[in-house]
Amino acid sequence: MGGQRGxxxxxxxxxxxxxxxxxxxxxxxxxxxxxxxxxxxxxxSIDHVHTLAESDAxxxxxxxxxxxxxxxxxxxxxxxxxxxxxxxxxxxxxDGDTExxxxxxxxxxxxxxxxxxxxxxxxxxxxxxHDFPDWSDRAIAEVxxxxxxTIATIRRRATGDASQSxxxxxxxxxxxxxxxxxxxxxxxxxxxxxxxxxxxxxARATGVSTATVRDVRAKLARAEAEVPRQRTAPAVQEVDYxxxxxxxxxxxxxxxxxxxxxxxxxxxxRLTSRTAWRRLANAVPPHCAGLVAAAARQLGTSWHEFAQxxxxxxxxxx
Numbered sequence: 001m002g003g004q005r006g007x008x009x010x011x012x013x014x015x016x017x018x019x020x021x022x023x024x025x026x027x028x029x030x031x032x033x034x035x036x037x038x039x040x041x042x043x044x045s046i047d048h049v050h051t052l053a054e055s056d057a058x059x060x061x062x063x064x065x066x067x068x069x070x071x072x073x074x075x076x077x078x079x080x081x082x083x084x085x086x087x088x089x090x091x092x093x094x095d096g097d098t099e100x101x102x103x104x105x106x107x108x109x110x111x112x113x114x115x116x117x118x119x120x121x122x123x124x125x126x127x128x129x130h131d132f133p134d135w136s137d138r139a140i141a142e143v144x145x146x147x148x149x150t151i152a153t154i155r156r157r158a159t160g161d162a163s164q165s166x167x168x169x170x171x172x173x174x175x176x177x178x179x180x181x182x183x184x185x186x187x188x189x190x191x192x193x194x195x196x197x198x199x200x201x202x203a204r205a206t207g208v209s210t211a212t213v214r215d216v217r218a219k220l221a222r223a224e225a226e227v228p229r230q231r232t233a234p235a236v237q238e239v240d241y242x243x244x245x246x247x248x249x250x251x252x253x254x255x256x257x258x259x260x261x262x263x264x265x266x267x268x269x270r271l272t273s274r275t276a277w278r279r280l281a282n283a284v285p286p287h288c289a290g291l292v293a294a295a296a297r298q299l300g301t302s303w304h305e306f307a308q309x310x311x312x313x314x315x316x317x318x
Contacts, residue, residue, distance in 0.1 A: 021104070022092035025061045030082060030089055033064065036071040037098070039106045039116055039124040044075050048114050052080035061090035063108060065101040072101050073108035099131040103143055110145040121146050125154050183208045187216040195290020221294045 038044075052059060059081070062074025071078055072094055081089045094101055106124045109116050116124070121144045128140050129151075137151040144151070186206040190197065191213075199210040199217075206213070245267055254260035284292045 021096060021100075022063055022094055025090050025092055027088045028064065028091040030078065030087060032069055033078065033089075033091075034068060034070045036073075036075045036105065037065075037102055038071075038075060039102070039109055039120050040075075041117075041120055041123055044079055045114055048076050049079045049083060052076055053083040055080075059090075061092050063104065064091045064093050065098065066093040066095050068098065068101075070101070072105045073113075076114060102131070103128060107143050110143070116145070118146075122150070122154060125151055129155055184212065184216055187213055188220065191217055191220060192291070194287070195294070196287065221290075221297055 059077045060074075062077050063072040064070070065072050074091075078089060094104060096104075102124075106116070106121075106128070110121070125140055125144045125146055128135065128143065132140075137148040137155065140146075141148040141151045183206060187202060187208060190202050190206055194202075197205075199213045202213045203210045245264075248254050248267070249264055254264065
């Protein structure tokens with residue numbers, strides 16, 4: 001498994017045995033290698049080196065950062081090989097940058113060999129947070145073997161609330177907002193300014209997915225599905241609106257009360273001709289079409305809810 005993948009991010013799920021960004025095994029002169037940029041704060045354990053050196057078992061290849069020839073994983077094995085008097089050692093190369101090489105070193109030392117101490121892992125987490133501030137707490141927790149709550153505490157100590165990023169890159173490599181309400185509010189405000197903008201345009205401008213934009217737009221224009229059902233409902237098609245309005249205007253119980261007069265006023269503000277509606281629609285500026293449509297749908301929803309309230313009251317009074 002030779003070259004690097006398209007993404008530079010080393011996520012926990014990308015590293016099994018052997019990690020995909022490492023080359024095949026080759027023999028490397030020990031004299032060409034440099035000491036590790038190790039997550040072990042106290043360095044190697046001499047006792048562990050002696051144990052490996054005295055073992056007859058074939059040791060696994062070490063991991064080496066090719067650009068610097070620093071050992072990423074396997075310093076105990078390297079020192080054991082030196083103690084045995086060997087001149088070469090089996091190795092796999094990593095060709096990424098030094099920041100990702102350190103992440104790989106932490107992953108390897110957490111997964112096998114002499115375990116990292118909690119202090120080592122906390123220090124490694126702080127360094128990874130510095131190099132990759134957008135990585136999520138859970139992603140860094142999986143790399144370091146700490147809990148995500150511990151990572152969150154280290155993040156707060158290291159960066160403070162003011163400088164923290166508003167997005168995190170999760171274990172699957174996808175970027176997500178820390179606070180889901182702020183991006184949605186940004187989408188709403190953008191759609192209010194530019195209601196006809198495409199999903200991709202809004203998504204790029206606000207840093208969210210097109211699915212989020214679609215969801216926010218649907219909520220702004222809620223009850224869209226109800227409007228067609230109202231237009232085709234038999235009760236709406238068959239109603240003689242002018243006759244109903246005239247009957248209400250002639251009813252003293254409606255006409256002589258303040259609430260009744262308000263109701264008559266609201267019911268009277270209605271266009272009865274399709275031509276009149278079309279003329280009014282043609283007068284709406286294109287950049288206001290989304291806003292007017294959303295407002296009209298909201299009014300339709302309000303009248304529908306009012307009709308339900310009236311019918312409910314009528315049933316309860318019988």
